[in-house]
Amino acid sequence: MENQTLKTFVTAARLKCFSAAARALNIVQPAISRQISDLEQELGVSLFWGTTREVWITTAGETPLREAAEILAHEERARQLVRQTGEG
Amino acid sequence: MENQTLKTFVTAARLKCFSAAARALNIVQPAISRQISDLEQELGVSLFWGTTREVWITTAGETPLREAAEILAHEERARQLVRQTGEG
DNA sequence: AAATCTTACGGGTGACGTAACGATC
């Protein structure tokens, strides 16, 4: 469970589209598919469902999504703190 | 600033010894040296000082150390939550 | 038929481990 994977997860969920997430993250769609697939296997649940037009978070994916977003937000703040105290 | 680097940082600081940290993390001393060196360059401060027998955190490193420990602790809890909600 | 997700394949970057060196008690 890498940070990049969580970022991909959150972005894809918000945009409801792997292609759009790929564009937003400046990577390519297959990378999104792989990261999501890896995360699903790691968690043992399916995170997305839908068609080739649009995807949605599964019920089982909703809580992991919130937690992932929280991890990223907290990390962002904490890492900025580390940098500030380091530089100061 | 990777998670592994923060883990190395905290472990080395607690054990006051790079070799001991390497053994604790099941990696090798040069890896510790590199990660610490990279982190120091990234933060722009020296994190350790001392002799070949023992090392200590610098004053500038104390706050980054606390923040790093907090990041790891929070992440550990949050990731466990992700896994639990995923598996449940 | 066009767009999207998935799978397979090739290439490049990064990190580890080994080895050699320098320094300290």
Place this chain on the structure above:
DNA sequence: GATCGTTACGTCACCCGTAAGATTT
């Protein structure tokens, strides 16, 4: 002189990007 930290080097794994395939509207 023995242990520890640093630097240099070779190797391997990981991840991305490209290409081809499957599916849905």
